[in-house]
Amino acid sequence: MNLKQLSQLLELSQTTISRALNGYPEVSEQTRLKVVEAARKHGYNPNSNARKLATGRAGSIGYVLPVGKNVDLDPHFVEFLSGLGEHALSREVDLSLTPAPFERETEAYRRIATSRSVDGVYLSSMRNDEQRIALVRGLGLPFLAHGRALAPSEGYACVDIDNEGAFYAATQLLLQLGHRRLAYINGDIDFTFAVHRLNGVRRALKDFGLPPESLQHHSAAMNEDNGYRLAMTLFRDTDASERPTAVLSASMFSTLGIVRALNQLGLRMPDDVSIITHDDVFPFLKPESFSVPLTTTRSSIRAAGARICERLVDIITGVETEPVQEIWPVELIVRGTTGPVPAERKRMRGRTTEAAE
Amino acid sequence: MNLKQLSQLLELSQTTISRALNGYPEVSEQTRLKVVEAARKHGYNPNSNARKLATGRAGSIGYVLPVGKNVDLDPHFVEFLSGLGEHALSREVDLSLTPAPFERETEAYRRIATSRSVDGVYLSSMRNDEQRIALVRGLGLPFLAHGRALAPSEGYACVDIDNEGAFYAATQLLLQLGHRRLAYINGDIDFTFAVHRLNGVRRALKDFGLPPESLQHHSAAMNEDNGYRLAMTLFRDTDASERPTAVLSASMFSTLGIVRALNQLGLRMPDDVSIITHDDVFPFLKPESFSVPLTTTRSSIRAAGARICERLVDIITGVETEPVQEIWPVELIVRGTTGPVPAERKRMRGRTTEAAE
DNA sequence: AAATCAAGCCAAAGCGCTTTGAAACTGACT
DNA sequence: AGTCAGTTTCAAAGCGCTTTGGCTTGATTT
Secondary structure, eight states: OOHHHHHHHHTOOHHHHHHHHTTOTTSOHHHHHHHHHHHHHTTOOOOHHHHHHHHSOOOEEEEEEEESTTOOOOHHHHHHHHHHHHHHHHHTOEEEEEEEEGGGHHHHHHHHHHTTOOSEEEEOSOBTTOOHHHHHHHTTOOEEEESOOSSSOSSSOEEEEOHHHHHHHHHHHHHHTTOOSEEEEESOTTBHHHHHHHHHHHHHHHHTTOOGGGEEEEEOOSSHHHHHHHHHHHHTSSOGGGOOSEEEESOHHHHHHHHHHHHHHTOOTTTTOEEEEEEOOBTTBOGGGSSSOOEEEEOOHHHHHHHHHHHHHHHHHTSOOSOOEEEEOOEEEOOTTOOOOGGGTGGGHHHHHHHHO | OOHHHHHHHHTOOHHHHHHHHHTOTTSOHHHHHHHHHHHHHTTOOOOHHHHHHHHSOOOEEEEEEEESTTOOOOHHHHHHHHHHHHHHHHHTOEEEEEEEEGGGHHHHHHHHHHTTOOSEEEEOSOBTTOOHHHHHHHTTOOEEEESOOSSSOSSSOEEEEOHHHHHHHHHHHHHHTTOOSEEEEESOTTBHHHHHHHHHHHHHHHHTTOOGGGEEEEEOOSSHHHHHHHHHHHHTSSOGGGOOSEEEESOHHHHHHHHHHHHHHTOOTTTTOEEEEEEOOBTTBOGGGSSSOOEEEEOOHHHHHHHHHHHHHHHHHTSOOSOOEEEEOOEEEOOTTOOOOGGGHHHHHHHHHHHHO
């Protein structure tokens, strides 16, 4: 059933049907009701491709999905997607994923833009040598970034969390607890979020008057394996005198591995080692669920997804005109894995045990 | 730049340009080269909506994305998607995700079908009371199921793994090791995969001549929390005489929690408890990475994604005509978490230790 | 009673592509 | 020279929708 057939059936013009269905005022309430009813009854839905062609609007937002043997679509993405989807629903937009290997990414964006298959795109996993902002802008494709680029640092719309502030606060807490030898098991430093976080940690150290050497920094993809491996390097393969007394971790997945290493080495949290992790809020992996509840910096990546969908639609429809950079504050939630530095432990044992309980 | 402009530029008809670009034989190699070159140079890409309208093909496969406060898009999905994307790329198709809350799912499929926005859909997370097969078939929408329904059991195309066989084999192994009191921490029993797996476990017990009571079965969403909770019920809240000596687990996430519970209770694998887990092969969470490497049944959900994309495209293009049910065998990989039943442990200690090393 | 106006409807012109059916041009064969 | 098959090109008709501009009507104003 298409528009023409329906119009013949109702003995009305296609124009009227179209207007009735799309809520234009030029049609009487009476006919509208009749039309809507008939459409429902005969299961008429406008052909989406015809409509897209006629209006020039695609009704969907796009994302170039990195694929390839070495690219793991990680759980962060799906959680983000989940939020996006939740909001997409209420705005009646679809998500269109265009798979592309990393090296052909540019081509993919170009094709998306010239073929008008989506109304706008969101960019995520911003890298240090970010090229996409200039690219999609040049292509005239509306966009919204999840995260920020190093350069240009402004002039484009984005939603990001205050990574630097979060890790500044986390580091500060550890320093206040007396820790002086820290380690940071960071994510891949090619991504800007990792740079921002590292900046936060370093700034906190500096403000506290500690030398850069007080921090051991390791960067690797955020997963269990790397967490384990790096923790082993820190605590098994390092001289006792140089071992950190506290570890910052960029993700719950890394922390899974760190905790395994500590267990294996017989080190206890927080008595021997304090840990602070960034928590993106995964419903299937909660900081409260660890053997010792994790102290975390927390920001829901799912909420970011929802917000990004909302704003991207606003940008596409012209509601939002100026490129605003929206930076979300991050909570620091103290649970059981942070305690005083070991040297001070004895005179505070009562308190520590209680906190770790 | 659109087709008309390009045709004027080259002083050729739109027909010829279109044919040249789409590789039809009616155009001389010479003109084709000229056209392709010009298109590249001027950055011409056919408007995808116009093309879709004209051909009636959408060039994308669809998925109705369940959203809602209580629906967590889980890591299984993203890994699956990753495989799908990998293959989609080579076939030049996009993925179109239509978010829909569970209760309005039917409506979403209906809209997808009548609006012709995708060429076909895949269905996943098959439920016991599966309605979607009849629905999409009735709508004339080509489809491919990931997993099988209970009814109808055949007559539709699907890709599934041999869940029953996998858990039969896993159970058999445990029985051969002397275990007689088993527990199965299953996924949500509303899904058919969970039913099939339970059938496998029960059949193995029966074939071995054990009564149904030898199995304690628990069903819940597969996550860390539930794994922990259910393991606690089994090992802390149950009389010692009734405690299982071996646990089957439906997912690595549940097992994460089970292991945490066992650690907390001071129970060791495999000396006190044997564990077999189903592993969907997540790059970020590997069975080898557990404190004791996990014995698993293994089948890559990512590979399933790639295969499903491949076959769905074949179904859409008419290459595949008969609905075939493709069932993949599942490997059983013995690592460190399976050993003889505790009672027999003493006289076999040497071997167990070795296996668990 | 004529003039004005809004409400409700319509015919037709796009949107940018693919595809049909026909035309024009080649050379080769009678 | 005339015919024919094969090649290369084209004009025009869709695909199913939205939207412009205009046409009727009946009611309201002058």
